[in-house]
Amino acid sequence: MRKRVFCIICASVALLLACLCLAGCASSDEGNRYLFVFLSVRMKGNGDGTITAYVKNEFDIGPAIQDIELTVYYSEEYSISPSSMEAVATESADVLKAFKEDSVTVDAREGYYCAVVTYPITGLDRTMQSETIHYDSTGTRI
Numbered sequence: 001m002r003k004r005v006f007c008i009i010c011a012s013v014a015l016l017l018a019c020l021c022l023a024g025c026a027s028s029d030e031g032n033r034y035l036f037v038f039l040s041v042r043m044k045g046n047g048d049g050t051i052t053a054y055v056k057n058e059f060d061i062g063p064a065i066q067d068i069e070l071t072v073y074y075s076e077e078y079s080i081s082p083s084s085m086e087a088v089a090t091e092s093a094d095v096l097k098a099f100k101e102d103s104v105t106v107d108a109r110e111g112y113y114c115a116v117v118t119y120p121i122t123g124l125d126r127t128m129q130s131e132t133i134h135y136d137s138t139g140t141r142i
Helices: 002-025
Strands: 036-045 050-061 065-075 086-096 101-107 111-121 124-129 133-135
Touching (some): 036 065, 036 111, 036 124, 065 101
Antiparallel strands (some): 050 101, 111 124, 111 133
16 A cells, blocks of 8 residues: 555656656747646626626746736626627736736626636637626626
8 A cells, every 4th residue: 555655656746847847848939838827717796886807827837827818798688708798898917927816807887797818828829718797787796
């Protein structure tokens, strides 16, 4: 049993070291700027007439993620597609380091909101979207 646990620990450490070594070898010229990035995007009604969208770099291996754009979308009718909603606010961050977050706040009006974060990985723009949430004009979730 002890040998098995020791082998698992050794394999985990070896994998972690390999990831860190590969991250150090990443070349921005080749578009391989990040080995691993874990972002989250969420929304929060503040109850004071505003709604805030957040993007957080939960964890990354490699350099800090760059060129992040956080956009809040609004619609009077329910939709899960931002393309059928109106962009009401955008915030850009040049750099978003691990465990840091960026946010954008909008004035609330009754309707449906979602947040979309756009970020580059290996030369391609990736997007991640929050759920669509119904808020009233005070910024309280309905």
